[in-house]
Amino acid sequence: MNQKELSELKRRFRPDKSAIHRIYGCFVNGNQEIVSYLDESMGRMPEEESAQYLGFLKKALSGTLGKQLIDIVFSTQQVADSQEHKLLSALRDSQLKDAQARETFYRKIIDALELDGNYLILLAHDAYDVPRRGKDDRLQEDSDTVFSYLVCCVCPVKDSKVELGYFPGENEFHSRAGQVVAPPELGFLFPAFDGRAANLYNALFYSKKADQIHQEFIDAVFHTEPPMSAAEQKEAFQSALREGLGDACTVEVVQAIHERLLDRMAQHKESKDPEPLEVTAQDVAAILRDCGVGEEPIAAFQEECRELLGEGVLNPANLIDPRRFEIKTEAAAVTVDPERSYLVELREIDGRKYLLVPADAGVEINGFALSSANAEPAGA
Numbered sequence: 001m002n003q004k005e006l007s008e009l010k011r012r013f014r015p016d017k018s019a020i021h022r023i024y025g026c027f028v029n030g031n032q033e034i035v036s037y038l039d040e041s042m043g044r045m046p047e048e049e050s051a052q053y054l055g056f057l058k059k060a061l062s063g064t065l066g067k068q069l070i071d072i073v074f075s076t077q078q079v080a081d082s083q084e085h086k087l088l089s090a091l092r093d094s095q096l097k098d099a100q101a102r103e104t105f106y107r108k109i110i111d112a113l114e115l116d117g118n119y120l121i122l123l124a125h126d127a128y129d130v131p132r133r134g135k136d137d138r139l140q141e142d143s144d145t146v147f148s149y150l151v152c153c154v155c156p157v158k159d160s161k162v163e164l165g166y167f168p169g170e171n172e173f174h175s176r177a178g179q180v181v182a183p184p185e186l187g188f189l190f191p192a193f194d195g196r197a198a199n200l201y202n203a204l205f206y207s208k209k210a211d212q213i214h215q216e217f218i219d220a221v222f223h224t225e226p227p228m229s230a231a232e233q234k235e236a237f238q239s240a241l242r243e244g245l246g247d248a249c250t251v252e253v254v255q256a257i258h259e260r261l262l263d264r265m266a267q268h269k270e271s272k273d274p275e276p277l278e279v280t281a282q283d284v285a286a287i288l289r290d291c292g293v294g295e296e297p298i299a300a301f302q303e304e305c306r307e308l309l310g311e312g313v314l315n316p317a318n319l320i321d322p323r324r325f326e327i328k329t330e331a332a333a334v335t336v337d338p339e340r341s342y343l344v345e346l347r348e349i350d351g352r353k354y355l356l357v358p359a360d361a362g363v364e365i366n367g368f369a370l371s372s373a374n375a376e377p378a379g380a
Helices: 003-010 047-059 076-081 083-093 099-112 215-221 230-248 251-271 281-290 295-309 338-343
Strands: 022-028 034-041 069-073 118-133 139-159 163-167 172-176 179-181 186-190 192-194 197-199 202-207 325-328 333-336 345-349 352-356
Touching: 003 192, 022 099, 034 118, 047 118, 047 139, 076 083, 083 099, 083 118, 083 139, 099 118, 099 215, 139 197, 186 192, 192 202, 230 251, 230 295, 251 281, 251 325, 251 338, 281 295, 325 338, 333 338
Parallel strands: none
Antiparallel strands: 022 034, 022 118, 069 202, 118 139, 139 179, 139 186, 163 172, 186 202, 192 197, 325 333, 345 352
16 A cells, blocks of 8 residues: 555545444453443444444554564465455454454454453444545546445543542532543555455554564464564564674765665655555665675675565665664764764774764753863864
């Protein structure tokens, strides 16, 4: 799926746009017991309540592709004949009306999921009359296909704070507390919406925390090996640079990689290309050559990438932090605007290495502005 297709689906999760007729689910306590089931008509509940349910489901389609949103790919054998794909298809084909399939699905999640405390499993089915796109890329009123899909999310249920509330029947104020549903921790869409049509070979998995993708959930529901998480990609990429380049992995080289990837991300955003931005080890190798790194360490870096990251493409947003450039030592940390990372230098003075940052003006210590007169001249 690309960003354009994802945005098209997300626009449906509003009471005036949604074709979701019922919401299903179950409330699970900390002992992995189902306390109650949910099977309610969206049309019969107050609009504010239905908007909250739709908001939770929409959240399971939020985030960055390749980071919080991960492609799950089924093998041909799984699609043809596997229990996990048959169950998902049964839920979809019955529009979630198959109670036995729902119960089997709930138990799969409950028996596998490692989530502390109580939580709510939500399930919904939608049938989207996909409008045609005209030659001008605008959506037309007529449709030539229906995208039938289901959305699932798992929401923690937390105790709310004790608050003083008014009880109209008694005309009094009393303390009260309850349990509230928090935004989803994880969820998924099945099947994927690829080329604005159903792709039964893919699902889109959501994890609120990019570094905690709940592998146990993926194993139980999809029985597939997911791509590396964003945190794992970053760690592996840094390891490949460090181990492959050795002494050639200098501040200047890391700065150049950060700046070039940041520039690619800015250009991609400006182009409004709906497809996710991707880079390869060969792309990074080209940056290294521009920095004057020799062919031997570059080859070693590429070999490390193959071992740690495979032959696949990478998402630059998973390799660098586009919001900051930080250098740490045992004693201090220096953080600068990524667009000004070139200001930071690592220099050896009198046999010791120092981090140098220009301090010509605007120097503050804990928010206290220093005057330029407080700066000591070099050699003082």
